[in-house]
Amino acid sequence: QVQLVESGGGLVQTGGSLRLSCAASGSIFRLLAMGWYRQAPGKQRELVAVITSGGSANYADSVKGRFTISRDNAKNTVYLHMNTLKPEDTAAYYCNGRWGVHDYWGQGTQVTVSS
Numbered sequence: 001q002v003q004l005v006e007s008g009g010g011l012v013q014t015g016g017s018l019r020l021s022c023a024a025s026g027s028i029f030r031l032l033a034m035g036w037y038r039q040a041p042g043k044q045r046e047l048v049a050v051i052t053s054g055g056s057a058n059y060a061d062s063v064k065g066r067f068t069i070s071r072d073n074a075k076n077t078v079y080l081h082m083n084t085l086k087p088e089d090t091a092a093y094y095c096n097g098r099w100g101v102h103d104y105w106g107q108g109t110q111v112t113v114s115s
Helices: none
Strands: 004-007 010-013 018-024 033-039 046-051 057-059 067-072 077-082 091-099 102-105 109-114
Touching: 004 091, 018 033, 018 091, 018 109, 033 067, 033 077, 046 067, 046 077, 057 067
Parallel strands: 010 109
Antiparallel strands: 004 018, 018 077, 033 046, 033 091, 046 057, 067 077, 091 102, 091 109
């Protein structure tokens, strides 16, 4: 079983930056494809960024060039570096880990971008 714990959310002004972290328990982190999703009030959860176990990353068009996902397998942690934040980035951000049929979610961390 893998537990995911997000941190790093908060309130930031438009144009600011935040770094989200997701720490994983267990010994299979290096095998997991890790992703960040977000869900704004009244909207469906959407994929923000994903990084494979091999380190390849993909991004939603809305965050390309502003967000960077990275992982540190030695620390069992995945990061989401968010720059040039916009009010439309306001959402609860969730960490996800997947390997085969295994699908793990964190509890989420709130990001609020003020205009």
